Amino acid sequence: MTPGSPGAEEQPVADRASAISTKNASKTFEGGTVALEKVSFEVARSQFVSILGPSGCGKSTLLRMVGGLIPADAGGEVRVLGQLQRSPSSDVGIVFQTHNMLPWITVEANIRLAAEMRGLSTSEIAERTRRILDVLKLTPYRSLFPHQLSGGMRQRAAFGQILILRPQILLLDEPFGALDALTRDQLNVELLRLWEEGKQTVILITHSIPEAVFLSDRILVMSDRPGRIIADIAIDFPRPRDPQHTRAFPEFTEHVLTLNHMMGVH
Ligand SMILES: Nc1ncnc2c1ncn2[C@@H]1O[C@H](COP(=O)(O)OP(=O)(O)OP(=O)(O)O)[C@@H](O)[C@H]1O
Ligand SMILES: [Mg+2]
Numbered sequence: 001m002t003p004g005s006p007g008a009e010e011q012p013v014a015d016r017a018s019a020i021s022t023k024n025a026s027k028t029f030e031g032g033t034v035a036l037e038k039v040s041f042e043v044a045r046s047q048f049v050s051i052l053g054p055s056g057c058g059k060s061t062l063l064r065m066v067g068g069l070i071p072a073d074a075g076g077e078v079r080v081l082g083q084l085q086r087s088p089s090s091d092v093g094i095v096f097q098t099h100n101m102l103p104w105i106t107v108e109a110n111i112r113l114a115a116e117m118r119g120l121s122t123s124e125i126a127e128r129t130r131r132i133l134d135v136l137k138l139t140p141y142r143s144l145f146p147h148q149l150s151g152g153m154r155q156r157a158a159f160g161q162i163l164i165l166r167p168q169i170l171l172l173d174e175p176f177g178a179l180d181a182l183t184r185d186q187l188n189v190e191l192l193r194l195w196e197e198g199k200q201t202v203i204l205i206t207h208s209i210p211e212a213v214f215l216s217d218r219i220l221v222m223s224d225r226p227g228r229i230i231a232d233i234a235i236d237f238p239r240p241r242d243p244q245h246t247r248a249f250p251e252f253t254e255h256v257l258t259l260n261h262m263m264g265v266h
Contacts, residue, residue, distance in 0.1 A: 017044060017045070018042040018043060018044055018045070018079075019043050019044065019045045019046075019047070019080065019081060019168070019169055019201035020041075020042065020043040020066055020078075020079070020080055020169065020201065020203070021041070021042040021043070021078075021079045022039050022040055022041055022042075022062075022065070022066070022072070022076070022077070022078045022079075023040050023076060023077050024038045024039075024040055024075060024076040024077070025038070025039045025040070025062070025065060025072040025073075025076035025077065025078055026038055026039070026072065026073045026075070026076050026226075027058065027061050027062075027065065027070070027072060027073055028073055033225075034225070034226040035058040035061040035225060035226060035227065036058040036061055036062055036065075036226055036227045036228075037226035037227065037228050038076070038228065039058075039062060039076075039227065039228060039229055040229070041220060041229055041232070043201055043203065044201075045168075045201055046199040046200070046201055047201055047202075047217050047218060048195060048201075048202045048204070048215060048216050048217045048218075049202065049203050049204070049216060049217065049218045049219070049220060050203075050204045050205070050206055050211075050212035050215060050216040050218075050219045050220070051063075051203060051204070051205045051206075051219075051220045051221075051222060052206065052207070052209065052212055052219060052220070052221050052222070052259065052263060053221060053222030053223070053227060053263075054222075054224050054225075054263070054264075055207075056224075056225050057222045057223065057224055057225045057226075057227040058222065058225055058226065058227030059173075059205045059222060059227065060173055060205065061227070062222075062227065063094070063171050063173050063203065063205060065078050065085070066078055066080065066085065066092070066171060066203065067085075067088060067092050067094045067171050068080070068085045068086060068087045068088045068089060068092065069088060069094075071086065080092060080169060081168070081169075090118070090165065090167065091167055091168045091169055092167055092168075092169045092170075092171060093162035093163070093165055093167035093169070093170050093171070094162070094170075094171045094172075094173070095158055095159055095162050095170070095171070095172045095173065095175045096158075096173050096175075099146070099154055099155070099157070099158035099161075100158065100161065101146040101154070101157060101158065101161070102146075103145065103146050103147060104145070105145070106142065106143050106144060106145055107133075107138060107141055107142050107143070107144055107145070107146065107149065107153075107157045107160075108129060108133065108142035108143065110146065110157060110160075110161060111129055111132055111133065111138075111157065111160040111161055111164055112125055112129045112164075113161075114161045114162070114164050114165055115128055115129065115164045115165065118165055128164050128166075129164065132160045132163055132164050133160070135163075135190075135193075135194060136156040136157070136159060136160050136163075136190070137156070137190075138153065138156055138157060138160065141153055150183075151178055151179050151180075151183065152179055152183035152186070152187060155175060155176065155178075155179060155187060156187065156190070158175070159175070159191075159194075163194065166198075167200065168200055168201060169200060169201045169202075169203075170200045170201070170202045170203075171202075171203050172202065172203070172204045172205065173205045174205050174206060174207065175187075175204075176188070176206070176208075176211070177206075177207070184208070184211070185243060188211060188214060188215060188243075189242070189243065191215065192215060192240070192241060196239065196240055204216070209256050209259045209260060209263065209265070210247070210252075210256055212259070213235055213252060213255045213256055213259070214241065214243065214246055214247065214252075215241075216235050217234070217235060217236070218232065218233065218234055218235060219231075219232075219233045219235060219255075219259065220232055220233075221233070221259070221262055221263070230262075231262060233255070233258075233259070235255060237249060237251070237252070
Protein backbone atom coordinates (compact mmCIF):
# COMPACT_ATOMS: atom_id res chain seq x y z
CA MET A 1 0.00 0.00 0.00
CA THR A 2 1.33 3.44 -0.80
CA PRO A 3 1.15 6.08 1.94
CA GLY A 4 -2.02 8.13 1.69
CA SER A 5 -3.85 5.57 -0.42
CA PRO A 6 -7.58 5.52 0.17
CA GLY A 7 -7.65 2.28 2.13
CA ALA A 8 -6.47 -1.28 2.27
CA GLU A 9 -9.08 -2.35 -0.29
CA GLU A 10 -8.35 0.25 -2.96
CA GLN A 11 -5.56 -0.01 -5.50
CA PRO A 12 -3.21 2.90 -6.22
CA VAL A 13 -4.13 4.82 -9.38
CA ALA A 14 -1.04 3.53 -11.22
CA ASP A 15 -2.30 -0.06 -10.90
CA ARG A 16 -5.67 0.58 -12.44
CA ALA A 17 -4.77 -0.56 -15.92
CA SER A 18 -7.69 -2.95 -16.00
CA ALA A 19 -11.19 -1.52 -16.17
CA ILE A 20 -12.78 -4.67 -14.79
CA SER A 21 -11.29 -7.53 -12.84
CA THR A 22 -12.85 -10.50 -11.11
CA LYS A 23 -10.98 -12.93 -8.89
CA ASN A 24 -12.54 -16.25 -7.89
CA ALA A 25 -15.98 -14.70 -8.22
CA SER A 26 -18.58 -17.34 -7.37
CA LYS A 27 -22.32 -17.09 -6.88
CA THR A 28 -24.62 -19.51 -5.11
CA PHE A 29 -28.22 -18.34 -4.95
CA GLU A 30 -30.63 -18.99 -2.11
CA GLY A 31 -31.95 -22.47 -2.65
CA GLY A 32 -28.50 -23.73 -3.54
CA THR A 33 -28.21 -23.03 -7.29
CA VAL A 34 -24.51 -22.59 -8.01
CA ALA A 35 -24.56 -20.12 -10.89
CA LEU A 36 -20.86 -19.23 -11.10
CA GLU A 37 -17.74 -20.94 -9.88
CA LYS A 38 -14.47 -19.09 -9.35
CA VAL A 39 -14.61 -16.81 -12.34
CA SER A 40 -11.44 -14.78 -12.80
CA PHE A 41 -10.71 -12.43 -15.68
CA GLU A 42 -9.49 -8.92 -16.42
CA VAL A 43 -10.71 -6.50 -19.04
CA ALA A 44 -8.35 -3.71 -20.08
CA ARG A 45 -9.66 -0.19 -20.54
CA SER A 46 -11.33 0.35 -23.92
CA GLN A 47 -11.41 -3.34 -24.66
CA PHE A 48 -14.50 -4.83 -26.32
CA VAL A 49 -15.15 -8.25 -24.80
CA SER A 50 -18.00 -10.62 -25.63
CA ILE A 51 -19.18 -13.49 -23.48
CA LEU A 52 -20.63 -16.62 -25.05
CA GLY A 53 -22.07 -19.53 -23.12
CA PRO A 54 -25.03 -21.89 -22.95
CA SER A 55 -28.36 -20.68 -21.62
CA GLY A 56 -28.46 -20.66 -17.83
CA CYS A 57 -24.67 -20.82 -17.39
CA GLY A 58 -24.51 -17.62 -15.36
CA LYS A 59 -23.74 -14.89 -17.92
CA SER A 60 -26.37 -12.44 -16.67
CA THR A 61 -25.39 -13.24 -13.11
CA LEU A 62 -21.78 -12.35 -13.93
CA LEU A 63 -22.83 -9.10 -15.60
CA ARG A 64 -25.02 -8.15 -12.65
CA MET A 65 -22.08 -8.78 -10.34
CA VAL A 66 -19.81 -6.56 -12.44
CA GLY A 67 -22.55 -3.92 -12.44
CA GLY A 68 -22.74 -4.00 -8.64
CA LEU A 69 -26.36 -5.21 -8.63
CA ILE A 70 -25.58 -8.42 -6.76
CA PRO A 71 -22.54 -9.29 -4.63
CA ALA A 72 -20.08 -12.11 -5.27
CA ASP A 73 -19.93 -14.82 -2.61
CA ALA A 74 -17.40 -14.41 0.18
CA GLY A 75 -13.88 -15.25 -0.99
CA GLY A 76 -14.29 -13.72 -4.45
CA GLU A 77 -14.01 -10.14 -5.62
CA VAL A 78 -15.06 -7.87 -8.44
CA ARG A 79 -13.27 -4.60 -9.12
CA VAL A 80 -14.27 -1.83 -11.48
CA LEU A 81 -11.68 0.86 -12.22
CA GLY A 82 -9.65 -0.46 -9.31
CA GLN A 83 -12.43 -0.17 -6.73
CA LEU A 84 -14.23 -3.08 -5.13
CA GLN A 85 -17.67 -3.18 -6.71
CA ARG A 86 -20.35 -3.19 -4.03
CA SER A 87 -23.16 -1.14 -5.51
CA PRO A 88 -24.13 0.32 -8.90
CA SER A 89 -21.91 3.26 -9.88
CA SER A 90 -22.17 6.03 -12.45
CA ASP A 91 -19.07 4.67 -14.23
CA VAL A 92 -21.06 1.64 -15.36
CA GLY A 93 -24.06 1.64 -17.72
CA ILE A 94 -26.10 -1.53 -18.15
CA VAL A 95 -28.39 -2.27 -21.08
CA PHE A 96 -30.72 -5.19 -20.41
CA GLN A 97 -32.60 -7.23 -22.94
CA THR A 98 -35.87 -5.71 -21.83
CA HIS A 99 -35.94 -1.93 -22.05
CA ASN A 100 -36.63 0.42 -19.16
CA MET A 101 -38.60 3.10 -20.99
CA LEU A 102 -41.63 4.70 -19.41
CA PRO A 103 -44.60 4.08 -21.74
CA TRP A 104 -46.35 7.41 -21.12
CA ILE A 105 -43.56 9.76 -22.22
CA THR A 106 -41.88 10.17 -25.62
CA VAL A 107 -38.61 8.66 -26.73
CA GLU A 108 -36.89 12.01 -26.34
CA ALA A 109 -38.30 12.50 -22.85
CA ASN A 110 -37.24 9.00 -21.86
CA ILE A 111 -33.67 9.63 -22.96
CA ARG A 112 -33.62 13.07 -21.32
CA LEU A 113 -35.02 11.69 -18.08
CA ALA A 114 -31.91 9.62 -17.41
CA ALA A 115 -29.77 12.77 -17.59
CA GLU A 116 -32.25 14.79 -15.51
CA MET A 117 -32.05 12.21 -12.77
CA ARG A 118 -28.27 12.63 -12.80
CA GLY A 119 -28.73 16.35 -12.17
CA LEU A 120 -26.97 17.73 -15.27
CA SER A 121 -27.56 21.35 -16.30
CA THR A 122 -30.46 22.10 -18.67
CA SER A 123 -28.18 23.17 -21.51
CA GLU A 124 -25.96 20.10 -21.09
CA ILE A 125 -29.01 17.84 -21.13
CA ALA A 126 -30.36 19.51 -24.28
CA GLU A 127 -27.03 19.16 -26.09
CA ARG A 128 -26.49 15.56 -25.07
CA THR A 129 -30.07 14.60 -25.99
CA ARG A 130 -29.76 16.21 -29.42
CA ARG A 131 -26.50 14.41 -30.06
CA ILE A 132 -27.72 11.00 -28.86
CA LEU A 133 -30.88 11.21 -30.98
CA ASP A 134 -28.72 12.12 -33.96
CA VAL A 135 -26.10 9.38 -33.46
CA LEU A 136 -28.76 6.73 -32.89
CA LYS A 137 -30.79 7.96 -35.89
CA LEU A 138 -33.80 8.58 -33.69
CA THR A 139 -34.30 12.30 -34.40
CA PRO A 140 -37.27 11.71 -36.74
CA TYR A 141 -38.94 9.51 -34.13
CA ARG A 142 -38.20 11.54 -31.03
CA SER A 143 -41.84 12.50 -30.41
CA LEU A 144 -43.17 8.95 -30.59
CA PHE A 145 -44.06 6.91 -27.54
CA PRO A 146 -42.21 3.64 -26.87
CA HIS A 147 -45.07 1.41 -28.11
CA GLN A 148 -45.03 3.26 -31.44
CA LEU A 149 -41.42 2.28 -32.17
CA SER A 150 -40.08 -0.72 -34.05
CA GLY A 151 -38.03 -3.23 -32.06
CA GLY A 152 -34.76 -1.86 -33.46
CA MET A 153 -35.72 1.74 -32.63
CA ARG A 154 -36.74 0.74 -29.13
CA GLN A 155 -33.39 -0.97 -28.63
CA ARG A 156 -31.54 2.11 -29.88
CA ALA A 157 -33.58 4.28 -27.51
CA ALA A 158 -32.65 1.98 -24.62
CA PHE A 159 -29.00 2.48 -25.59
CA GLY A 160 -29.64 6.22 -25.64
CA GLN A 161 -30.86 6.17 -22.05
CA ILE A 162 -27.50 4.74 -21.02
CA LEU A 163 -25.19 6.54 -23.46
CA ILE A 164 -26.47 9.97 -22.42
CA LEU A 165 -24.80 9.38 -19.06
CA ARG A 166 -21.46 8.74 -20.82
CA PRO A 167 -20.43 5.78 -18.68
CA GLN A 168 -16.84 4.58 -19.06
CA ILE A 169 -18.01 0.99 -18.93
CA LEU A 170 -20.91 -0.51 -20.87
CA LEU A 171 -22.42 -3.84 -19.88
CA LEU A 172 -24.76 -5.17 -22.58
CA ASP A 173 -26.90 -8.21 -21.82
CA GLU A 174 -28.12 -9.59 -25.16
CA PRO A 175 -29.26 -6.18 -26.31
CA PHE A 176 -30.04 -7.45 -29.81
CA GLY A 177 -31.59 -10.76 -28.80
CA ALA A 178 -35.13 -10.04 -29.94
CA LEU A 179 -34.28 -8.47 -33.31
CA ASP A 180 -34.28 -9.85 -36.84
CA ALA A 181 -30.89 -10.57 -38.42
CA LEU A 182 -30.80 -7.49 -40.65
CA THR A 183 -31.70 -5.00 -37.92
CA ARG A 184 -29.22 -6.73 -35.68
CA ASP A 185 -26.42 -6.34 -38.25
CA GLN A 186 -27.27 -2.66 -38.66
CA LEU A 187 -27.22 -2.08 -34.91
CA ASN A 188 -23.92 -3.94 -34.66
CA VAL A 189 -22.39 -1.48 -37.09
CA GLU A 190 -23.85 1.48 -35.20
CA LEU A 191 -22.61 0.07 -31.90
CA LEU A 192 -19.11 -0.26 -33.36
CA ARG A 193 -19.15 3.34 -34.60
CA LEU A 194 -20.23 4.59 -31.20
CA TRP A 195 -17.58 2.52 -29.51
CA GLU A 196 -14.86 3.68 -31.89
CA GLU A 197 -15.83 7.25 -30.97
CA GLY A 198 -16.04 6.82 -27.20
CA LYS A 199 -13.74 3.84 -26.62
CA GLN A 200 -15.70 2.69 -23.61
CA THR A 201 -14.88 -0.63 -22.04
CA VAL A 202 -17.59 -3.04 -23.21
CA ILE A 203 -18.78 -6.44 -22.05
CA LEU A 204 -21.41 -7.82 -24.43
CA ILE A 205 -23.36 -10.99 -23.75
CA THR A 206 -24.61 -12.57 -26.93
CA HIS A 207 -25.78 -15.92 -28.28
CA SER A 208 -24.58 -15.02 -31.77
CA ILE A 209 -21.10 -16.32 -32.54
CA PRO A 210 -20.62 -14.24 -35.75
CA GLU A 211 -21.76 -11.12 -33.87
CA ALA A 212 -19.18 -11.75 -31.14
CA VAL A 213 -16.40 -12.37 -33.68
CA PHE A 214 -17.28 -9.27 -35.70
CA LEU A 215 -17.44 -6.89 -32.74
CA SER A 216 -14.92 -8.06 -30.19
CA ASP A 217 -11.26 -7.72 -29.30
CA ARG A 218 -11.69 -10.82 -27.24
CA ILE A 219 -14.26 -13.54 -26.58
CA LEU A 220 -14.71 -15.35 -23.28
CA VAL A 221 -16.48 -18.70 -23.49
CA MET A 222 -18.29 -20.07 -20.46
CA SER A 223 -19.02 -23.65 -19.51
CA ASP A 224 -22.42 -25.06 -18.57
CA ARG A 225 -23.61 -24.10 -15.09
CA PRO A 226 -21.87 -23.57 -12.78
CA GLY A 227 -20.34 -21.10 -15.20
CA ARG A 228 -16.58 -21.01 -15.50
CA ILE A 229 -14.46 -19.42 -18.21
CA ILE A 230 -13.22 -22.21 -20.45
CA ALA A 231 -11.67 -20.20 -23.29
CA ASP A 232 -10.31 -16.71 -23.82
CA ILE A 233 -9.87 -15.99 -27.53
CA ALA A 234 -8.23 -12.88 -29.01
CA ILE A 235 -9.88 -11.50 -32.15
CA ASP A 236 -7.45 -9.16 -33.84
CA PHE A 237 -8.99 -8.01 -37.10
CA PRO A 238 -7.98 -4.46 -37.96
CA ARG A 239 -10.24 -1.58 -36.95
CA PRO A 240 -12.31 0.21 -37.98
CA ARG A 241 -14.19 -2.91 -39.01
CA ASP A 242 -17.03 -3.19 -41.45
CA PRO A 243 -19.14 -6.27 -42.07
CA GLN A 244 -18.07 -6.92 -45.66
CA HIS A 245 -14.32 -6.72 -45.16
CA THR A 246 -14.10 -8.21 -41.71
CA ARG A 247 -16.32 -11.18 -42.50
CA ALA A 248 -14.29 -11.88 -45.65
CA PHE A 249 -11.10 -12.72 -43.71
CA PRO A 250 -10.53 -16.50 -43.73
CA GLU A 251 -9.78 -16.19 -40.01
CA PHE A 252 -13.33 -14.94 -39.48
CA THR A 253 -14.75 -18.28 -40.61
CA GLU A 254 -12.06 -20.13 -38.66
CA HIS A 255 -13.03 -18.34 -35.44
CA VAL A 256 -16.73 -19.01 -36.08
CA LEU A 257 -16.07 -22.72 -36.71
CA THR A 258 -13.86 -23.08 -33.63
CA LEU A 259 -16.47 -21.39 -31.45
CA ASN A 260 -19.32 -23.42 -33.00
CA HIS A 261 -17.41 -26.54 -32.11
CA MET A 262 -16.70 -25.33 -28.59
CA MET A 263 -20.37 -24.48 -28.05
CA GLY A 264 -21.55 -27.80 -29.46
CA VAL A 265 -23.08 -26.32 -32.65
CA HIS A 266 -22.45 -28.63 -35.60
N1 LIG B 1 -32.12 -14.36 -8.37
C1 LIG B 1 -31.93 -15.66 -8.58
N2 LIG B 1 -32.28 -16.58 -7.63
C2 LIG B 1 -32.07 -17.88 -7.83
N3 LIG B 1 -31.49 -18.40 -8.94
C3 LIG B 1 -31.13 -17.54 -9.90
C4 LIG B 1 -31.32 -16.13 -9.78
N4 LIG B 1 -30.85 -15.54 -10.90
C5 LIG B 1 -30.40 -16.53 -11.68
N5 LIG B 1 -30.55 -17.72 -11.09
C6 LIG B 1 -30.13 -19.03 -11.62
O1 LIG B 1 -28.75 -18.96 -11.90
C7 LIG B 1 -28.45 -19.64 -13.12
C8 LIG B 1 -27.77 -18.69 -14.09
O2 LIG B 1 -28.71 -17.72 -14.52
P1 LIG B 1 -28.33 -16.55 -15.51
O3 LIG B 1 -29.52 -15.70 -15.69
O4 LIG B 1 -27.09 -15.89 -15.04
O5 LIG B 1 -28.01 -17.38 -16.85
P2 LIG B 1 -27.62 -16.89 -18.31
O6 LIG B 1 -26.31 -17.51 -18.67
O7 LIG B 1 -27.70 -15.41 -18.36
O8 LIG B 1 -28.76 -17.57 -19.20
P3 LIG B 1 -29.47 -17.04 -20.56
O9 LIG B 1 -28.47 -17.25 -21.67
O10 LIG B 1 -30.64 -17.96 -20.68
O11 LIG B 1 -29.85 -15.62 -20.36
C9 LIG B 1 -29.76 -20.23 -13.61
O12 LIG B 1 -29.84 -21.57 -13.19
C10 LIG B 1 -30.82 -19.38 -12.92
O13 LIG B 1 -31.99 -20.12 -12.71
MG1 LIG C 1 -28.99 -14.09 -19.37
